[in-house]
Amino acid sequence: MSRFSLSRHVWAPCQIQSNRQQASFAAKYQRYRCHTGLITLLLGMVTLSGCTSHHLQSHASLRDSISTNIQHNGLKLFRYKLTRVTPEANTSGAYVRPRNNKEAKQLAKYKQIGRDNMEAQAELGLANTMAKLQYCRDGYIELSRLIETDRAEIRGECKEGANAEDRRRFPTF
Known part of the structure; x- marks a missing residue:
């Protein structure tokens, strides 16, 4: 039974004997195949590792919390907060001014995508938290909603x- 061996197929072209008769075109072609194969392999590994690290980082960077408040008349209120732990590239909070109209449109598009993503994450997080806590058993009425690219807050009443x-x-302090 023959098995496929990656090392045989990738490294075999690189194993050139030092025979003087092989210093011809065939030897040069074999060295060329060796270098292009190795370069392709390295580029593939770098590309895959870049995609993997970005994917893992984007899912591990959100933190949520909920605060509950039961008033003396029995009214049940809550505040759900979701924040991005690792901020975007602009950590100073300074406004980045676009150089032209095309950059301004692109920046607005990216901010809208970020807000949409944060809103979807906040809605999903609130639904999961409410299901786990059983705080609002009959549902809730949303009182206010604040959605930005790096944070979200939803306030409601059961x-x-x-x-x-x-x-x-759920004691109130």
């Missing part, structure tokens, strides 16, 4: 009032 169990599980 449709049902607080009972004794809610007051015990």
